[in-house]
Each structure stands twice: as C-alpha cells, then as structure tokens.
Amino acid sequence: xxxxxxxxxxxxxxxxxxxxxxxxxxxxxxxxxxxxxxxxxxxxxxxxxxxxxxxxxxxxxxxxxxxxxxxxxxxxxxxxxxxxxxxxxxxxxxxxxxxxxxxxxxxxxxxxxxxxxxxxxxxxxxxxxxxxxxxxxxxxxxxxxxxxxxxxxxxxxxxxxxxxxxxxxxxxxxxxxxxxxxxxxxxxxxxxxxxxxxxxxxxxxxxxxxxxxxxxxxxxxxxxxxxxxxxxxxxxxxxxx
Amino acid sequence: xxxxxxxxxxxxxxxxxxxxxxxxxxxxxxxxxxxxxxxxxxxxxxxxxxxxxxxxxxxxxxxxxxxxxxxxxxxxxxxxxxxxxxxxxxxxxxxxxxxxxxxxxxxxxxxxxxxxxxxxxxxxxxxxxxxxxxxxxxxxxxxxxxxxxxxxxxxxxxxxxxxxxxxxxxxxxxxxxxxxxxxxxxxxxxxxxxxxxxxxxxxxxxxxxxxxxxxxxxxxxxxxxxxxxxxxxxxxxxxxxxxxxxxxxxxxxxxxxxxxxxxxxxxxxxxxxxxxxxxxxxxxxxxxxxxxxxxxxxxxxxxxxxxxxxxxxxxxxxxxxxxxxxxxxxxxxxxxxxxxxxxxxxxxxxxxxxxxxxxxxxxxxxxxxxxxxxxx
Ligand code: SF4
Numbered sequence: 003x004x005x006x007x008x009x010x011x012x013x014x015x016x017x018x019x020x021x022x023x024x025x026x027x028x029x030x031x032x033x034x035x036x037x038x039x040x041x042x043x044x045x046x047x048x049x050x051x052x053x054x055x056x057x058x059x060x061x062x063x064x065x066x067x068x069x070x071x072x073x074x075x076x077x078x079x080x081x082x083x084x085x086x087x088x089x090x091x092x093x094x095x096x097x098x099x100x101x102x103x104x105x106x107x108x109x110x111x112x113x114x115x116x117x118x119x120x121x122x123x124x125x126x127x128x129x130x131x132x133x134x135x136x137x138x139x140x141x142x143x144x145x146x147x148x149x150x151x152x153x154x155x156x157x158x159x160x161x162x163x164x165x166x167x168x169x170x171x172x173x174x175x176x177x178x179x180x181x182x183x184x185x186x187x188x189x190x191x192x193x194x195x196x197x198x199x200x201x202x203x204x205x206x207x208x209x210x211x212x213x214x215x216x217x218x219x220x221x222x223x224x225x226x227x228x229x230x231x232x233x234x235x236x237x238x239x240x241x242x243x
Numbered sequence: 244x245x246x247x248x249x250x251x252x253x254x255x256x257x258x259x260x261x262x263x264x265x266x267x268x269x270x271x272x273x274x275x276x277x278x279x280x281x282x283x284x285x286x287x288x289x290x291x292x293x294x295x296x297x298x299x300x301x302x303x304x305x306x307x308x309x310x311x312x313x314x315x316x317x318x319x320x321x322x323x324x325x326x327x328x329x330x331x332x333x334x335x336x337x338x339x340x341x342x343x344x345x346x347x348x349x350x351x352x353x354x355x356x357x358x359x360x361x362x363x364x365x366x367x368x369x370x371x372x373x374x375x376x377x378x379x380x381x382x383x384x385x386x387x388x389x390x391x392x393x394x395x396x397x398x399x400x401x402x403x404x405x406x407x408x409x410x411x412x413x414x415x416x417x418x419x420x421x422x423x424x425x426x427x428x429x430x431x432x433x434x435x436x437x438x439x440x441x442x443x444x445x446x447x448x449x450x451x452x453x454x455x456x457x458x459x460x461x462x463x464x465x466x467x468x469x470x471x472x473x474x475x476x477x478x479x480x481x482x483x484x485x486x487x488x489x490x491x492x493x494x495x496x497x498x499x500x501x502x503x504x505x506x507x508x509x510x511x512x513x514x515x516x517x518x519x520x521x522x523x524x525x526x527x528x529x530x531x532x533x534x535x536x537x538x539x540x541x542x543x544x545x546x547x548x549x550x551x552x553x554x555x556x557x558x559x560x561x562x563x564x565x566x567x568x569x570x571x572x573x574x575x576x577x578x579x580x581x582x583x584x585x586x587x588x589x590x591x592x593x594x595x596x597x598x599x600x601x602x603x604x605x606x607x608x609x610x611x612x613x614x615x616x617x618x619x
Contacts (some may be wrong), residue, residue: 018297066446129465129467129493147504190386190437190438191492200368201397215363215390215393217393217502217506218389218393218500218503219500219502220500220502227440229441229494231390231438232360232361232362232383232387232390233360233361233362233363233364233390234361234363234389234393235387235443236500237441237494237496237500238502239493239494243327
C-alpha cells in the first residue's frame with residue numbers, strides 16, 4: 003500500500019482525477035474503446051487495459067480497452083488505423099519516447115479521440131493532452147514504486163463511480179461544437195492529411211473523413227496537420243496544436 | 244483543438260488570475276476582445292467573474308454575422324427569391340433578421356435556400372445544377388474570405404458561369420480603428436483575434452500601439468489562453484511597453500499566411516465604404532470582387548435593392564458591438580429579444596455577445612451576484 007505522502011500527492015490530483023474519469027465515463031457510455039500505450043513501460047499500458055476490461059465488482063460493466071506494444075516512434079502509425087472518433091487514447095510516461103508520445107497526443111484531436119497523459123516528474127505543458135494526470139512532485143521513481151499504479155486504479159474505479167450517475171453521462175464536448183458558428187467563432191479545426199490530391203487533400207478530422215482545399219497552404223503530405231476553416235486549410239500546424 | 248480540458252485547468256487558471264490581480268493592483272483596466280470566438284469562451288467559462296472587478300472585458304465587433312446590416316439581409320432575400328436561384332449560406336445567416344424577415348422565412352415562402360458548410364459546396368451544387376443559378380452568401384472576416392477566394396478562382400478556371408458570390412466579407416483592421424476613434428469608449432488594450440491572424444498575421448495591428456498607444460495581444464480560444472493574454476497586456480502596461488504580442492504562438496505566425504493574402508489580393512478589392520451594424524459606414528472595411536471576376540459577382544448579376552434599413556428602435560446592438568453597454572443592459576434583452584426571436588443580430592449567432600450571454604453568461608453572472616463578485 004502507498005505511504006501517507008503518496009496519498010497526499012494523490013489528494014492534490016482529486017479534481018484532475020474527477021474530470022478525467024467523468025470524461026472517460028462519458029466516452030465509454032457513448033461506445034468508446036480505450037487505447038493504452040506506454041512505450042517506455044509497456045507493463046503499465048497492459049495493466050491499465052486489464053483493469054478496464056474486467057468489471058470492478060460483480061455486475062459492473064467491463065469496459066473495452068486494448069494495450070498496444072509499439073516502440074517510441076511508432077505509436078501514431080499503429081494507433082491511427084485503430085482509433086475511431088470518440089475513443090480515448092491513454093499514454094504513459096514519455097522520457098526517451100517523449101517525442102513519439104507528443105506526436106500521438108497532437109494528432110489524436112484530428113482522430114476525434116480524447117487524450118489522457120499519465121506520468122511522473124516534470125509536468126507537461128498546458129494543452130499537451132485533454133487530461134493530464136501527473137505526479138508532478140515525484141521523481142520517475144513513482145513509475146516503479148506503485149504510486150502510478152495507485153493513480154490508474156483510482157481512475158478506473160472513479161470511472162465506474164460515474165456510471166452510477168447516469169444523468170452525468172449524457173453531456174459531452176461533442177454537443178458543444180454544434181452550438182458554435184463556424185464563421186463567427188473564427189473556427190479552426192485540426193485535420194490530419196490522409197491522402198494529398200491535385201487541388202486538395204482527403205483529411206481526417208474529429209467529424210470524420212472529408213475532402214478539403216489546400217491551395218492556401220501549398221503542398222501537403224500524408225500525416226501533415228492542418229487547421230481547416232469552411233472546407234479550406236488556412237494554415238499548416240508545425241509545432242503541434 | 245477547441246475544447247482541450249487541459250487548457251481549462253482550474254489550478255493554472257487560479258495562478259493566472261492571481262497574477263492579473265497582482266498586476267492590476269488598485270487601478271482599473273478595460274480590455275476589448277475583438278473576436279466573437281473569444282466572447283463565446285469568456286461567457287461560457289465565466290471568465291468575467293473570476294477576474295478582479297477592476298479588470299473589465301468588453302466585447303467587440305468580431306462576430307461577422309452580427310455586423311451585417313439589415314439592408315444587406317434584404318438584398319440577400321431578394322436574390323434568393325429570384326426565380327431559378329439556389330441561394331446558399333452558412334447556417335447562422337439563415338436567422339439574421341432583415342427589414343423583411345430572414346432567409347428561413349424566405350425558404351418557407353418557397354425560395355430554394357440551402358445551408359452549406361463551405362463555399363466549395365455551393366460551387367459543387369452549381370456544377371450539379373447547370374440549369375440553375377447558384378449564389379453563395381459570403382460573410383466573414385479574413386479567416387473565411389480565403390475559402391471564398393479559392394472557390395471563385397476554381398469557378399473561373401472551370402468556367403462555371405451559373406455560380407456567383409454575394410460578397411459581404413469584412414476586414415478586421417478598419418473597425419478596430421473606428422472603435423479606437425470612438426469618443427464613447429476608453430480602452431486600455433485589445434485581445435486580438437486568433438484564426439483571423441493565421442491569415443493576416445500580427446503586423447496589421449501595429450498601428451494600434453503606434454498610433455493609439457494601446458497594446459494588443461493575439462490570443463487563442465481556451466480559457467487559459469485568454470487569461471494569459473490578459474496577463475501579457477497588463478505586464479506590458481506595467482513595464483511601460485506598448486506592443487503587438489502573440490499569445491497564440493502555437494498557431495499564429497507574425498507574417499500570417501502569405502499565400503492566402505496573395506489570393507485575397509487577386510480576387511478582392513476594398514469597397515470605398517461599407518455599413519456595419521451599430522458602427523455605421525466605415526471606409527475601406529469590406530471586400531468586393533475585382534472587375535475581372537464580374538461574371539461571378541451576384542451584385543452585378545441580380546437586381547439587388549440596396550436599400551438602407553434602420554435598425555429597430557428598441558435595438559441597442561450598436562452599443563453592444565462597441566462595448567458601450569453590456570448585453571443585459573439592453574432594454575429588450577431576454578424579453579422581446581431572445582435567441583428564438585432575435586430582434587438584433589447579436590442574439591443570432593451563438594458567438595454574438597447577446598446570445599453568448601443569454602446562453603451562458605447570465606448563469607455565471609447570477610452566481611457572481613450571489614457570491615458578491617458582481618453588482619446586480
Ligand atoms: S438584446 Fe437584442 S436588440 Fe438588444 S443589443 Fe442584444 S441583440 Fe440587439
């Protein structure tokens with residue numbers, strides 16, 4: 003069992019845990035699959051997936067979850083064909099694989115996925131993932147000594163707690179999008195290029211596959227990230243969204 | 244992109260709010276957010292009410308649907324009701340009231356009015372219906388104008404003659420100037436628009452500090468973006484600087500998108516003047532098609548009444564658009580004017596200040612009044 007200090011650390015993550023578990027419960031309720039990837043510590047990805055696929059107690063739902071085992075730079079290529087719009091991508095750690103992890107996290111919004119990033123040590127910058135569960139005061143040791151395990155056990159249990167409040171499960175960010183006006187909101191949706199064409203490209207966005215015009219951004223290549231407004235790419239996203 | 248919870252991290256927000264409080268001290272500051280998307284975020288997340296009371300946000304003219312004058316809506320309806328026309332528009336323009344109702348009502352009367360997501364969809368309809376005239380109702384700032392430009396160039400290159408554009412594109416700089424010269428308003432700085440700036444860059448705003456001595460910070464659309472941009476504005480003021488700065492560096496480049504700007508110059512030219520709802524006529528503030536594209540200019544191809552229509556007497560959209568009054572201070576707000584039955588345009592688009600406040604802001608305000616953080 004974790005030491006008292008660890009409990010205090012987790013206590014400071016209460017609101018992060020609550021909002022992450024609610025977001026995940028909403029996604030599961032709408033039919034999501036959880037994709038887990040932890041290139042440096044694949045055992046954690048497998049552990050998270052195992053927890054979610056078995057019911058927390060008899061009579062509870064088993065939640066669909068899959069761990070993928072891919073080295074640090076191959077995550078995007080393996081996850082892209084697997085992840086459907088509405089799914090959840092949970093990645094662990096970073097370390098030497100940080101570039102590959104960041105690459106997955108910046109592409110996932112174009113796949114329509116909610117992202118969760120778990121780890122310990124220096125906290126990633128704001129916006130690196132939809133939800134960051136980070137043992138920020140800890141060293142990397144937390145990844146090995148059970149504190150990270152405790153964190154995702156809590157996430158799993160709290161996700162099930164959210165299922166006990168079905169009234170909470172209906173609202174989701176996806177509904178919010180419908181209330182905004184593309185013209186006035188100065189919309190810019192993230193898109194990932196699937197196939198360039200002569201005067202445009204077939205791209206993937208959170209809303210699905212669509213053909214867009216790319217005249218304004220010049221040549222595009224498979225995997226490029228773009229911002230799209232009214233069916234037209236307005237800029238290439240270089241450093242990440 | 245737009246709804247990343249991590250950009251809504253309450254702990255990070257508290258740190259930024261504390262910094263705002265510290266920088267503001269006892270002095271009062273009034274900043275205008277130019278963009279309707281910012282207004283939406285501010286009301287949706289109750290940002291006004293986490294700020295200290297001496298740091299006020301006022302809402303600018305950045306909702307292009309809101310600034311379309313009634314006469315132009317009547318012109319659109321006249322074109323839509325021309326026999327044989329398929330009239331296409333973004334969804335939010337459908338409910339904008341003109342002097343003779345709105346486009347949805349014209350549709351109910353029998354006009355073929357269709358909602359499209361992109362002007363390219365309108366061009367596609369034209370190609371599919373060579374026997375019909377297809378008109379696209381173009382509205383929006385420089386974020387949207389390039390997609391109209393691309394579409395027009397495609398129509399020209401493919402010689403699609405049954406397609407035309409009723410152009411109402413507006414530009415962001417002239418209304419900023421008009422606001423800066425308005426005697427009604429004392430502002431200490433601006434939150435510059437986000438995605439408009441991906442196209443125009445940050446350079447066009449240099450006149451704001453240079454000529455008017457006000458700082459401007461281009462900002463993203465998440466709550467933390469807006470709070471951080473306010474910190475940047477206050478920091479400039481406290482350090483005695485006055486500059487254009489970019490908070491939204493993850494997307495906006497100083498030079499904008501040169502390719503898009505070139506395309507805009509190829510397709511459009513500035514109108515000598517254009518009427519803005521609530522702001523009156525502003526010179527060189529809107530775009531029209533260049534003479535070379537006359538065959539695709541709906542204003543030249545159709546009989547457009549071009550009659551100026553005064554706003555309803557009860558409507559105070561002008562004052563709201565200039566940030567002189569808050570939405571709830573309009574006499575008809577929430578009574579005669581609601582999103583279901585808008586009197587003014589600010590109540591139509593969800594980014595319009597009145598609709599955003601009606602949908603979200605009033606709840607935050609009621610909570611803030613209850614907590615004693617705002618006056619009733
Ligand atoms: S409440 Fe209606 S009439 Fe009044 S300012 Fe707002 S939109 Fe205009």
